[in-house]
Amino acid sequence: MKKKLAALGFLLVSLVLSGMAVAASIVGSSHDLTGTGVSASVCVFCHTPHNASTTNLTTPLWNRVDTTSTFQMYDSPTFDMSPGAGSQPAGVSLACLSCHDGSLSVDQLLNQPADFVANADTVGGLGTDLRNDHPISFGYNVGLDPAFEPAGTVVASGLPLFGTAGDQVECGTCHNVHDPAIGKFLRISNTASAMCVACHIK
Ligand code: HEC
Ligand code: HEC
Ligand code: HEC
Ligand code: HEC
Known part of the structure; x- marks a missing residue:
């Protein structure tokens, strides 16, 4: 019996080590901000059950002040799905940037x-110049560029699209703030560029 249990334990450990998606908790991760002393509640740094944001309704029960920064968005001559000049980050991305543009302290x-x-204390990370970051806050539209997997395939692979039409690529498409299991809060493994080719046909 003991031997069987040990074998089972070994099998489980091997499964985990072989990189299977096993969810982990935000508690104790770098998104657990209780160490800042602002509050002992992990969730309250981003969510509240009452009096939540009405200016960022895409991010559920959002508890942070919006950043008022003006961002420089990604653009290139071959960026076909570009939302166009003057666009700014939206929804879930704006939520991330309420910490990651470095303008608002953790207690806002x-x-x-x-x-x-x-x-x-502030967080930092991307700043306000997003020209050197993967594009965000635009509609995933294979009709504009055929070198991409269909939206349904992308979502089924574990990469959600956001917004009222369910088509927006945001920070939350590639990252899950709550789950540090894979590292860098990635939604799916990017070993051998697996995440990139879940969308890009390259
Ligand atoms: C660092 C910020 C942050 C913290 C801390 C955080 N969340 Fe979130 N949460 C988000 C963002 C951003 C979204 C929207 C993007 C998404 O769905 O991944 C979200 C979405 C959600 C959702 C809806 C989508 C889903 O994944 O089911 C739930 C439910 C949720 N959070 C619960 C929690 C709970 C419970 C805690 C505390 C244990 C928590 N969150 C802590 C940022 C945070
Ligand atoms: C409440 C503030 C806050 C919000 C909101 C927030 N983060 Fe973070 N994030 C942090 C802190 C603090 C760290 C760790 C310290 C650092 O990197 O400066 C961090 C680290 C990270 C890291 C690096 C993790 C690692 O293992 O190196 C990633 C990736 C990340 N955040 C993505 C996101 C994304 C994507 C969102 C929105 C969906 C988001 N964060 C929202 C505070 C926040
Ligand atoms: C297309 C997928 C994708 C999108 C969209 C995306 N990221 Fe990332 N991000 C990654 C990958 C992959 C990594 C890990 C590799 C690396 O560090 O460059 C990463 C790393 C990070 C890190 C850690 C950087 C470090 O040096 O450790 C932070 C912070 C981060 N992302 C925040 C964000 C925020 C905020 C957004 C939205 C403005 C965003 N990401 C949008 C894929 C993405
Ligand atoms: C959720 C799907 C998705 C994921 C995951 C993703 N991308 Fe993208 N990426 C896109 C879309 C859509 C565009 C916009 C393409 C366009 O309109 O030309 C884009 C744009 C780009 C561009 C700029 C193209 C241009 O013409 O300017 C590069 C380079 C790129 N991605 C590389 C990567 C890399 C590297 C990874 C993995 C770390 C990655 N992408 C992950 C969907 C994704």
Whole structure:
């Protein structure tokens, strides 16, 4: 019996190590901001059950102040699905950028919890110049460029598209803020560029 259990344990460990998608918790990850001392509640840094954002309704029960930064968006002569000049990040991407453009401190919450303590620390990451980052906040439209998998295939591979029409590529398409299992909060493994080719036919 003991031997069988040990064998089972080995099998489970091997499955995990072989890179199967096993969900992990945000608790203790770099998206667990309780260490800032602002609050002991992990979720409250981003969500609140009441008095949530009405300016960012794409991100569920969002509890952060919107960034007012002006961003420089990705563009190139071959970017066919470009949302056009003057576009800005939207929805879920704007939510990420409420920390990752470095302009708002971690304590900029709409609905402060009872144990709230101010902390002026900022996060950083991408800044406001997004010309050197993969494009975001545009509609995934294979009709404009045939070198892409159909939207349905992309979503089925574990990469969600956002927005009211369910077609927007956002930060949350490639990243899951809640799950550090794969590393860099990636939704699916990018070993051997697997994530890139889930969309790009290259
Ligand atoms: C660092 C910010 C952040 C923290 C902390 C966070 N979330 Fe989220 N959450 C988001 C963002 C951004 C989205 C929208 C993008 C998405 O769906 O992945 C989201 C979406 C969700 C959703 C809807 C989509 C889904 O995945 O089911 C639920 C439910 C949710 N969060 C629950 C939680 C709970 C519960 C906690 C605390 C244990 C938590 N979140 C902590 C940022 C955060
Ligand atoms: C409440 C603030 C906050 C929000 C909102 C937030 N993050 Fe983060 N994020 C952090 C902090 C803090 C770190 C760790 C420290 C650092 O990288 O500066 C981090 C780190 C990361 C990392 C690097 C993880 C690693 O293992 O190196 C990724 C990727 C990331 N965030 C993506 C996102 C995405 C995508 C969103 C939106 C869907 C998002 N974050 C929203 C605060 C936030
Ligand atoms: C097309 C997929 C894709 C999109 C869209 C995307 N990322 Fe990433 N991101 C990645 C991959 C892959 C990595 C890990 C490889 C790397 O570090 O370059 C990464 C890494 C990161 C890191 C960690 C960088 C480091 O040096 O450790 C942060 C922070 C991050 N992304 C935030 C964001 C935010 C915020 C957005 C939206 C503005 C976003 N990402 C949009 C794929 C994406
Ligand atoms: C969710 C689907 C998706 C994923 C995942 C993804 N991309 Fe993209 N990527 C796109 C779309 C859609 C465009 C816009 C293409 C266009 O309109 O020409 C794009 C644009 C680009 C461009 C700019 C193309 C141009 O003409 O300017 C490059 C380069 C690129 N992606 C590389 C990558 C790499 C490398 C990865 C993996 C780290 C990756 N992408 C992951 C969907 C994706």
